[in-house]
Amino acid sequence: MRGLQYLVLFAVVVFSFAGGGMFADGVAADRFYRVVDGKADARTYNGYRxxxxxxxxxxxxxxxxxxxxxxxxxxxxGIEEFRRIVRNGRTSGGTSVMNGFANDPNFAPYIDDIYAYLQARAEGALGRGRPRRLEP
Incomplete structure (x- = not known):
């Protein structure tokens, strides 16, 4: 049993140093997008659209x-604040007002897709313009 414990501990240490918070293609678990070789997954591409x-x-x-x-x-x-603002809208206290889209069927179901696209842009995973699509 002791050998198994050492093996598990070794695996945890190796996994941690090898980027344990990452998926195989280098995407962190808290990212909503997946971009490989400049190509965006379906969610991110839909977010762009x-x-x-x-x-x-x-x-x-x-x-x-x-x-x-x-x-x-x-x-x-962050995703929760983004969802809240897109659904409910926001006002800056001045003349700037963003309407909420909670009842808009063209946007409400796709808030996370839009977030994925913007997150990929913010982190430099996608450049400007239409991204290429990652094949399923």
Missing amino acids: RYNAGCNHCHGPDGIGSSFASSLVDRPL
Whole structure:
């Protein structure tokens, strides 16, 4: 039994030093996206499409911001705050107002997809423009 305990301990140590928080292709467990060789998974690609169907009008191309709304890649939000803001909207106290999309069937079901795309952009996994698709 003692040999098994050492083997398990050895595996844990090796796994930790080898990037235990990563999946085989180098994607951390807390990432919503998967990008391999510059190609985005289906969720991230769909997030790009959804972002460009509505969010880019205010937040600029590729999430870089505009004179009307803030960048979504310079200071990325955590997933829970992002979900809350997209669903409920937000006001800056001035003239800037983001409407909520909780009842919009084109956006509400895809909030995590949009987040995946923006997270990949913020972390530099995807560049500007339409990403290439990762084959399933």
